[in-house]
Amino acid sequence: MNTILVATSTSENKMNTVADKIRNYCQAENIEAEVIASNVYKADLEEISPAVIVLLGQNVLETDIPIVDGVPFMTTIGENEAFQQIQSHLHT
Secondary structure (H helix, E strand, O other): OEEEEEEEOOOHHHHHHHHHHHHHHHHHOOOOEEEEEEEOOOOOHHHHOOOEEEEEOOOOOOOOOOEEEOHHHHHOOOHHHHHHHHHHOOOO
C-alpha cells in the first residue's frame, strides 16, 4: 500500500484539512493509500517511507522522495493537477 505524507511546519489545521481532501480523493478514485499528516520537522521519513510528500509551505526537506506542492489544496486553484501529480508517484 502506498503512503502519502502531508507535512507542514505551521498550521496543523491546514495540514489536517489537506490530508482529509487527499483521503477523500483516494477513496473516490479507488486508490489504496494511507495518508499520514505530520510536522515536517518531526516526520521520520525512513519509518513512514512515503511514496510522495505533499508539502504545505516552504520546502525544507532534502530527500529523493517526490514532493508535491500542497498549496493548491488550500486555495483549490490547481487542485486537480496536484491530485494527478500525487497519483503519478504512487505505485500501482
